Amino acid sequence: MIERLPDLVNADAALVRKGRFVDVTFLLQSGEDAWLVTIDHGRVTDVAKGPFVMPRWTFALRASADAWARFWAPAPEPGWHDLFALIRHKELRAEGDLHPFMANLFYFKGVLGSLRGSVG
């Protein structure tokens, strides 16, 4: 599940290098559940599960549990295979200060994509 993010991301040297300028905490929401994911120089250093009191994050990625399940399927169907496909079909809401997300979009597609096939 989401808690596997540190193992999956930190073991991928190319991905960590891609994110070497990323220091941020973002909110990942799946239906009613939410996690705060903290990144330090491209390494995931903390994944904290909600509920939260006064959570602090830079940007949030929110989708239904069903949308994430389809996105994380081993071979996603068309329209469910990319974060921007989810945004296009209004299945994913990206909000907050999106600058680090957009400036490091390859990295964040890699981070979220690392859970592909491992969640279900």
Next chain:
Amino acid sequence: MTAQFEPILGRYLRLDLDGKPHRVYVEEAGQGVPLLCLHTAGADSRQYRAVLNDPEILKSFRVIAFDLPWHGKSSPPAGWHELEEYRLTSRAYVDTVVAVADALELDQPVAMGCSIGGRIVLHLALEHPDRFGAVIGLQAGAHVDPYYDTQWLHRPDVHGGEVCAAVVSGLVGPAAPDEHRWETLWHYMQSGPGVFKGDLYFYKVDGDIRGQLRQIDTARCPVHLLSGEYDYSCTPQDTLEAAERIKGATVSIMKGIGHFPMSEAPDVFLDHLRPVLAQILADRTKA
């Protein structure tokens, strides 16, 4: 040592567009029916490298691909730095394609374009049905609503090449071999500042052709549409809807392919393209 050259020859065409002198970079290979290829937004004619290198196609077609001004090796016109921003319009795009076809004295060329190119060939079929022998729209739809903030594509605090390529990376389908996936994304990484964003002005705002599709006369200019199933920019649904409105258009959805068929998965794409080209040749023989 013998140099291993591809059959493609590239030259610069001197051309006035919108009253200004331009150097337009044009590549071509083969002999026969002119097949004029139009690249996607924020990219260049390298996307057609497989078509330009295919021995079978080159036997019957003179394949030509050019870089739109501002793209690839076609620099913007002098004075570009004084413009507030680059924006592609339907008018300028149609006029550019016709000007290139005229300058090269192409007789009834087949226009094949992808994405913005897939859209503009519909404009060409509508406005210039007797100038073009047929059109092939790849990832062609009548309109795309904006679905993300394109300001991110051009601002000094975000690397334009990185963000443009990352935005479109998911538009490459899962059937794309890695080599061609990343070649396709490299073209986006090389695009000039604001060029992809300026092309999207045509794609998402100015080039809306929804209201006019039914006026396209495929008896005068046949229309063939090919779209990849993983494209979420121009979705298969968008293409099927366009095909429904264009009486006589042929349509095919390509499995496993995304938004850049000719560049991301050349072999699969050529399998889909061959029957279309064969039909176009047969239609021309009849005419």
